[in-house]
Amino acid sequence: DQQVKQNSPSLSVQEGRISILNCDYTNSMFDYFLWYKKYPAEGPTFLISISSIKDKNEDGRFTVFLNKSAKHLSLHIVPSQPGDSAVYFCAASAGNNRKLIWGLGTSLAVNP
Amino acid sequence: DARVTQTPRDKVTEMGQEVTMRCQPILGHNTVFWYRQTMMQGLELLAYFRNRAPLDDSGMPKDRFSAEMPDATLATLKIQPSEPRDSAVYFCASAPSRGALETQYFGPGTRLLVL
Numbered sequence: 001d002q003q004v005k006q007n008s009p010s011l012s013v014q015e016g017r018i019s020i021l022n023c024d025y026t027n028s029m030f031d032y033f034l035w036y037k038k039y040p041a042e043g044p045t046f047l048i049s050i051s052s053i054k055d056k057n058e059d060g061r062f063t064v065f066l067n068k069s070a071k072h073l074s075l076h077i078v079p080s081q082p083g084d085s086a087v088y089f090c091a092a093s094a095g096n097n098r099k100l101i102w103g104l105g106t107s108l109a110v111n112p
Numbered sequence: 113d114a115r116v117t118q119t120p121r122d123k124v125t126e127m128g129q130e131v132t133m134r135c136q137p138i139l140g141h142n143t144v145f146w147y148r149q150t151m152m153q154g155l156e157l158l159a160y161f162r163n164r165a166p167l168d169d170s171g172m173p174k175d176r177f178s179a180e181m182p183d184a185t186l187a188t189l190k191i192q193p194s195e196p197r198d199s200a201v202y203f204c205a206s207a208p209s210r211g212a213l214e215t216q217y218f219g220p221g222t223r224l225l226v227l
Contacts, residue, residue, distance in 0.1 A: 032212065032214055034214055034215070041220065041221075042218075042220055042221075043116070043203050043205070043218025043219050043220050043221055044155075044203075044218050045217075045218065046215050046216065046217075049212065049214065049215065089154075089155065091155075091214070093213075093214050097167070097168060098212075098213040098214060099157055099160075099168065100155075100157065100214055100216070102154050102155040102156075103154065104154040105154065
């Protein structure tokens with residue numbers, strides 16, 4: 001039973017446009033959410049995070065939005081660049097042990 | 113440029129053989145994680161250590177998997193005996209003592225194929 005769901009396995013976007021990656025979760029105890037990016041043959045790298053006390057966090061071209069009532073978060077990349085082509089993982093944590101629960105990832109292709 | 117290193121990068125072995133994967137966390141990081149990535153399950157946490165002590169290994173099959181940290185610069189994950197269903201990419205990650213525990217630095221992974 002996936003507690004963190006990324007329902008779109010892949011997404012294709014034109015360079016310069018906005019990329020929107022979505023993530024849904026089922027556990028209302030999650031209080032911290034993160035996005036990681038992964039290139040082939042490399043480990044995931046941390047991209048951006050958001051605490052449940054916020055509804056938006058921005059870092060350069062990357063913005064994460066959190067809708068707690070809908071148990072939904074999204075990552076916006078504006079403008080998208082070919083170097084953004086990677087697999088993006090959504091992850092969440094809760095409780096004292098702070099274990100990360102991961103989605104299955106969305107493969108983003110940004111076309112020149 | 114501090115990074116997590118993992119060896120070997122690729123491993124092909126036969127069913128029943130012992131497999132040992134090694135990880136060197138970033139110097140000064142006191143928390144180390146072992147993950148397994150498969151197509152069907154995504155990233156699963158197998159075990160993690162803080163200050164070399166195991167905190168949680170509930171994700172690890174106990175009968176064949178073991179994880180240790182002999183010292184602060186080395187973490188190991190062993191599978192004995194290995195089975196074809198263990199084929200996956202195994203990632204090690206480390207995190208500093210300060211900041212969010214969830215901000216983890218991953219190694220490049222060990223790609224394991226058990227025939």
